[in-house]
Amino acid sequence: MTVMQKQQEKHTPKPQKFRVYGPVATVYGSSNTGSWRILCPKVDYEACIKCGTCARSCPANIIDIIKEQSECVVIDFDYCKGCGICANECPVKCISMVVERG
Amino acid sequence: MYDVQHNSRGLVSHGVSACAGCGMELIMRNVLEVLGEDTIILIPPGCSALFSGFGNETALKIPGFQGNLENTAACAAGVRAALNAKGNKHTTVLAFAGDGGTVDIGIQSLSGVLERRDKVLYICYDNEAYMNTGIQASSSTPYFAGTTTTPSGKKTGRKDLMQIAIAHDIPYAATASINNLNDLKKKVQKAKDTDGPSLLHIHTPCPTGWRYEPAKTIEIARAAVQTGCWILYEYEAGKVTINYRQKELKPIEEYIGFQGRFGNLSKEQKKEIQDYVTKQYNKYIIKLEAMN
Ligand SMILES: Cc1ncc(C[n+]2csc(CCOP(=O)(O)OP(=O)(O)O)c2C)c(N)n1
Ligand code: SF4
Ligand code: SF4
Ligand code: SF4
Ligand SMILES: [Mg+2]
Numbered sequence: 195m196t197v198m199q200k201q202q203e204k205h206t207p208k209p210q211k212f213r214v215y216g217p218v219a220t221v222y223g224s225s226n227t228g229s230w231r232i233l234c235p236k237v238d239y240e241a242c243i244k245c246g247t248c249a250r251s252c253p254a255n256i257i258d259i260i261k262e263q264s265e266c267v268v269i270d271f272d273y274c275k276g277c278g279i280c281a282n283e284c285p286v287k288c289i290s291m292v293v294e295r296g
Numbered sequence: 297m298y299d300v301q302h303n304s305r306g307l308v309s310h311g312v313s314a315c316a317g318c319g320m321e322l323i324m325r326n327v328l329e330v331l332g333e334d335t336i337i338l339i340p341p342g343c344s345a346l347f348s349g350f351g352n353e354t355a356l357k358i359p360g361f362q363g364n365l366e367n368t369a370a371c372a373a374g375v376r377a378a379l380n381a382k383g384n385k386h387t388t389v390l391a392f393a394g395d396g397g398t399v400d401i402g403i404q405s406l407s408g409v410l411e412r413r414d415k416v417l418y419i420c421y422d423n424e425a426y427m428n429t430g431i432q433a434s435s436s437t438p439y440f441a442g443t444t445t446t447p448s449g450k451k452t453g454r455k456d457l458m459q460i461a462i463a464h465d466i467p468y469a470a471t472a473s474i475n476n477l478n479d480l481k482k483k484v485q486k487a488k489d490t491d492g493p494s495l496l497h498i499h500t501p502c503p504t505g506w507r508y509e510p511a512k513t514i515e516i517a518r519a520a521v522q523t524g525c526w527i528l529y530e531y532e533a534g535k536v537t538i539n540y541r542q543k544e545l546k547p548i549e550e551y552i553g554f555q556g557r558f559g560n561l562s563k564e565q566k567k568e569i570q571d572y573v574t575k576q577y578n579k580y581i582i583k584l585e586a587m588n
Binding site: 218219220221222223224226227230250251252253254255270272275278279282291 | 301302305308310312316317322348356357509511512514
């Protein structure tokens with residue numbers, strides 16, 4: 195249980211022990227940042243040379259390159275914010291940013 | 297132990313509410329990839345506090361502590377002292393603070409750590425203003441950049457954090473850029489292995505504060521290096537190494553051209569920045585060479 199720290203309101207005449215826990219984070223969470231997306235990265239798999247530049251450049255670290263798969267660039271759209279860095283950095287420019295919502 | 301609600305690969309949550317295209321988010325992931333889970337992180341208020349999280353949620357799998365804007369380095373020194381008292385020599389103590397929290401408000405406590413030789417890795421991610429409170433100028437905001445407190449462009453140059461650190465003669469200090477992540481990670485590893493204080497000053501493009509398209513974050517970092525606005529170098533055991541040298545600097549327009557914070561400048565002012573940057577760059581390289 196997380197107990198938030200309370201300000202001491204009265205002067206304490208005698209020293210006392212307080213057990214203070216908070217504010218403390220106990221949950222490792224993730225925001226639904228995919229809902230921010232306005233532009234969506236779309237990969238031309240035929241043109242992709244599977245170099246991994248997009249994966250290394252993504253600030254959210256949500257791109258997987260799976261070489262043996264025909265759709266070789268896999269993006270986790272739960273978290274993709276649509277920033278477009280992957281598209282901008284791709285050396286063969288095979289990612290385009292398409293409008294997802296206006 | 298944390299209650300893991302959404303797992304991630306690596307030590308950083310995938311859904312962190314940093315702006316789309318945030319350079320700092322890319323830095324945090326690469327830094328923790330190198331440092332690993334045997335790390336305790338100290339984060340002051342600022343954009344990096346997005347990783348500390350909100351309420352009882354955190355976006356980092358490692359233990360951490362959020363102090364005040366002025367005492368990140370002092371908090372780190374305290375954690376180090378506690379670890380030392382327990383005989384723990386292996387855990388990395390990482391301070392991860394913005395430019396405002398470093399070059400302005402936290403400079404005294406940082407100076408204390410550097411002077412006492414506390415084994416702390418201090419990273420200043422430099423987005424060149426107080427971004428989290430709405431883009432106020434800091435002493436790291438470059439000459440002529442527009443912020444809410446310098447609407448017609450800052451009238452002075454920036455404070456030189458690296459040279460301040462070097463003046464304390466610490467064992468390791470380096471600048472880095474997301475333009476070269478391999479170089480950045482190599483420097484993080486060196487800093488981790490340093491027996492004593494180490495400092496990394498990392499250029500951090502910020503689409504919100506610098507007003508450019510988020511897709512250009514890495515491109516802008518690259519342009520900063522190629523135009524001479526950001527110099528990559530290391531100070532290691534008293535020796536300076538310049539990591540990257542441009543035969544000929546690219547015109548400044550390739551860096552400032554697509555940033556809204558430099559958008560209101562006249563032709564004459566742009567020429568003035570060009571002259572200023574070229575002069576500063578040449579002077580700085582001569583100074584670095586003379587340090588060896
Ligand atoms: C002593 C003090 N002054 C002001 C603030 C308000 N404040 C919180 S975050 C912040 C901005 C910090 O800027 P910086 O360190 O550059 O980090 P950034 O937000 O740019 O990532 C400020 C001014 C504070 N928390 N403490
Ligand atoms: S950067 Fe482009 S070419 Fe390289 S793996 Fe990604 S999509 Fe394919
Ligand atoms: S658009 Fe941005 S967040 Fe989405 S996959 Fe590309 S780099 Fe990552
Ligand atoms: S304001 Fe800038 S540094 Fe802060 S989260 Fe947004 S892009 Fe990142
Ligand atoms: Mg800042």
